[in-house]
Amino acid sequence: MSPEQVEGFIVSQLELYFQYVDGVQDINTRSIQQVSLCELSFFPGTEMGQAMAQVVAMSDRAMSWPS
Numbered sequence: 601m602s603p604e605q606v607e608g609f610i611v612s613q614l615e616l617y618f619q620y621v622d623g624v625q626d627i628n629t630r631s632i633q634q635v636s637l638c639e640l641s642f643f644p645g646t647e648m649g650q651a652m653a654q655v656v657a658m659s660d661r662a663m664s665w666p667s
Contacts (some may be wrong), residue, residue: 603634611636617658623651 611629618627618638623646628639642651 607631607634607636611638614638614659614662617662618655621651621654621658622646 611631614636615627615629615638618624618640621640623642624640625643626641628641630637630639640655642648
């Protein structure tokens with residue numbers, strides 16, 4: 601796989617996991633010079649402490665993919 605394909609695979613998996621975080625309104629991702637940025641937008645009134653804990657948990661889960 602090319603670096604772009606690997607990057608796309610990883611970003612799409614992160615987007616999939618972040619869809620399960622409570623209060624997420626929008627997920628924007630972009631890749632610049634082999635760095636990917638996932639930006640999460642939340643609905644007004646979202647409990648941000650809980651949302652942050654869920655984002656961390658989903659990020660940890662994504663990082664535990666088998667090599």
